[in-house]
Amino acid sequence: MLSHDHAVELHGVSRVFAGRAVLDGFALTIRPAEFVAILGASGTGKTTLLRLLSGLDRADGGTVRVPRRRSVVFQEPRLVPAKRVWQNVVLGRRGTPARARAEAALTEVGLAAHVNAWPKTLSGGEAQRVALARALVQEPDLLLLDEPFAALDALTRIRMHELVGQLWQRYRPAVVLVTHDVDEAILLADRVLVLSGGRISLDVPVDFPQPRIRSGRDFSDLRMRLLSELGVAVH
Amino acid sequence: MADDLNHGIIKFNIPPPRQTSARGGENDLIDLSPHLVPAPGRSRRNGWLLRAAAPAAILLAWQLASSFGFVAAEVLPSPADIVAAFAELIRLGDLQAALPVSLGRAVAGLAIGGTTGLALGLFAGLWRIGEGLFDAPLQMLRTIPFIALVPLFITWFGIDELAKLMVIIAATIFPMYLNTYAGVRGVDPKLIEAASIFGLSHRQTAWHVILPTALPSILVGLRYASGAALLALVVAEQINARSGIGYILNNANMNQRSDIIIAGILVYAALGIAIDLLMRLLEHLALPWRPKLALA
Ligand SMILES: Nc1ncnc2c1ncn2[C@@H]1O[C@H](COP(=O)(O)OP(=O)(O)O)[C@@H](O)[C@H]1O
Ligand SMILES: [Mg+2]
Numbered sequence: 001m002l003s004h005d006h007a008v009e010l011h012g013v014s015r016v017f018a019g020r021a022v023l024d025g026f027a028l029t030i031r032p033a034e035f036v037a038i039l040g041a042s043g044t045g046k047t048t049l050l051r052l053l054s055g056l057d058r059a060d061g062g063t064v065r066v067p068r069r070r071s072v073v074f075q076e077p078r079l080v081p082a083k084r085v086w087q088n089v090v091l092g093r094r095g096t097p098a099r100a101r102a103e104a105a106l107t108e109v110g111l112a113a114h115v116n117a118w119p120k121t122l123s124g125g126e127a128q129r130v131a132l133a134r135a136l137v138q139e140p141d142l143l144l145l146d147e148p149f150a151a152l153d154a155l156t157r158i159r160m161h162e163l164v165g166q167l168w169q170r171y172r173p174a175v176v177l178v179t180h181d182v183d184e185a186i187l188l189a190d191r192v193l194v195l196s197g198g199r200i201s202l203d204v205p206v207d208f209p210q211p212r213i214r215s216g217r218d219f220s221d222l223r224m225r226l227l228s229e230l231g232v233a234v235h
Numbered sequence: 236m237a238d239d240l241n242h243g244i245i246k247f248n249i250p251p252p253r254q255t256s257a258r259g260g261e262n263d264l265i266d267l268s269p270h271l272v273p274a275p276g277r278s279r280r281n282g283w284l285l286r287a288a289a290p291a292a293i294l295l296a297w298q299l300a301s302s303f304g305f306v307a308a309e310v311l312p313s314p315a316d317i318v319a320a321f322a323e324l325i326r327l328g329d330l331q332a333a334l335p336v337s338l339g340r341a342v343a344g345l346a347i348g349g350t351t352g353l354a355l356g357l358f359a360g361l362w363r364i365g366e367g368l369f370d371a372p373l374q375m376l377r378t379i380p381f382i383a384l385v386p387l388f389i390t391w392f393g394i395d396e397l398a399k400l401m402v403i404i405a406a407t408i409f410p411m412y413l414n415t416y417a418g419v420r421g422v423d424p425k426l427i428e429a430a431s432i433f434g435l436s437h438r439q440t441a442w443h444v445i446l447p448t449a450l451p452s453i454l455v456g457l458r459y460a461s462g463a464a465l466l467a468l469v470v471a472e473q474i475n476a477r478s479g480i481g482y483i484l485n486n487a488n489m490n491q492r493s494d495i496i497i498a499g500i501l502v503y504a505a506l507g508i509a510i511d512l513l514m515r516l517l518e519h520l521a522l523p524w525r526p527k528l529a530l531a
Binding site for chain 2 (some may be wrong): 076138196
């Protein structure tokens with residue numbers, strides 16, 4: 001079983017595609033209720049890592065230990081178009097209790113009015129909130145978010161940040177958020193990792209208090225540091 | 236995705252603005268105010284009128300040509316003659332006797348063939364064993380036009396109801412199989428992955444994710460199979476017809492009654508239209524989640 005002080009334990013994990021190790025001797029531990037953001041250039045293996053954590057994919061070597069209850073929000077909503085919104089939230093479960101749970105979760109993400117809607121009638125942000133509600137009704141100990149806001153417009157993204165922050169405060173799952181957005185990582189996470197060359201090249205705590213303001217001194221210092229680690233020239 | 240957007244810079248060649256003509260150019264505002272846009276009700280009525288215009292004109296020309304003796308009644312009877320032939324068929328009770336027989340054949344064949352095609356399609360779509368067992372042979376068999384099987388079916392099944400039923404079954408299995416299989420295989424693997432993350436068993440995934448998502452394709456299969464059933468019915472009723480619409484046609488043929496032959500053909504046509512309407516209604520009821528697309 002998992003020790004009580006860790007929600008995720010990875011040791012010496014490797015994942016090889018076509019002879020190329022995308023993850024190589026990868027190690028990571030995450031505490032319960034810790035919010036970890038992962039940054040990295042495209043193709044550095046962020047999705048591969050998340051698929052290992054979710055159980056959708058298996059490592060080629062090493063140990064991967066994760067909680068039993070896990071949920072994922074993918075970059076796309078992945079809703080079943082033929083099922084109403086509430087049925088998507090409690091996919092595979094039927095009856096009044098399931099519906100009540102779905103309604104409660106949808107209310108939390110601000111979609112009480114769309115309980116009976118069809119997925120194709122939702123906007124991108126709404127569909128992604130349904131995906132978030134669907135992840136929450138699982139009451140996960142580990143919530144995996146793979147660039148869930150990348151396809152959303154800037155305003156919707158800000159609302160989603162607030163929503164995810166609130167939900168994390170309330171339910172306290174360990175969260176792994178994969179993102180391209182350095183600001184997003186600093187705004188939300190306790191700890192930011194930068195992935196490169198199949199390993200973690202930088203692991204920094206974000207220890208200044210919430211709510212974090214983008215224009216704050218700590219914020220911009222950390223942003224500089226992360227950007228330069230990611231190889232982006234900063235002027 | 237998001238970073239791709241930043242890299243790809245696409246240049247558009249913007250054409251120079253056209254010269255505006257005296258009557259107003261491309262840059263003028265156009266008025267889309269509600270009172271100027273035709274109301275849906277009116278445009279629907281106009282649509283009906285528009286669609287009815289050509290057939291009505293043809294009917295009128297046909298009737299006039301017959302009335303003035305331009306076409307011989309034995310070759311092409313007038314619309315009025317055909318209406319009279321219908322009246323005759325109904326008065327003698329022939330049509331009332333034939334319709335249930337023909338419909339019964341088509342429905343029974345469609346039910347058996349369609350269910351078989353659906354079952355095979357689901358089996359091949361959902362299970363690898365099913366695909367291995369059935370897909371290659373079925374893909375080969377489907378290239379045979381079912382009409383070519385008629386002589387063989389007569390030697391195998393005789394010239395009575397069984398042969399007729401088998402022809403219709405043979406015609407309906409494949410459209411149902413192909414569309415079911417394609418529908419099941421066409422379900423986005425990402426949805427199936429999501430279902431597995433949220434703890435659905437294989438059975439639940441098939442029932443709650445794959446089948447509902449494949450339903451549009453399955454209904455397309457049903458629609459094709461229904462059309463095929465009608466076509467096969469017409470062919471099958473040529474085999475020693477002793478009842479049904481084929482029997483009416485056969486008798487009329489022997490008696491040189493082209494008015495009744497055309498009436499019989501029109502009954503087949505009406506069945507085709509009825510089937511199509513029924514299928515559309517079914518799709519409408521079964522797929523409420525599909526956005527309705529229509530180009531004016
Ligand atoms: N199923 C797969 N088969 C082969 N190569 C893969 C597969 N999944 C990922 N890869 C490769 O692994 C690398 C990392 O991919 P990914 O984890 O998706 O990166 P990202 O950090 O952008 O999410 C990429 O080079 C990708 O081509
Ligand atoms: Mg990725």
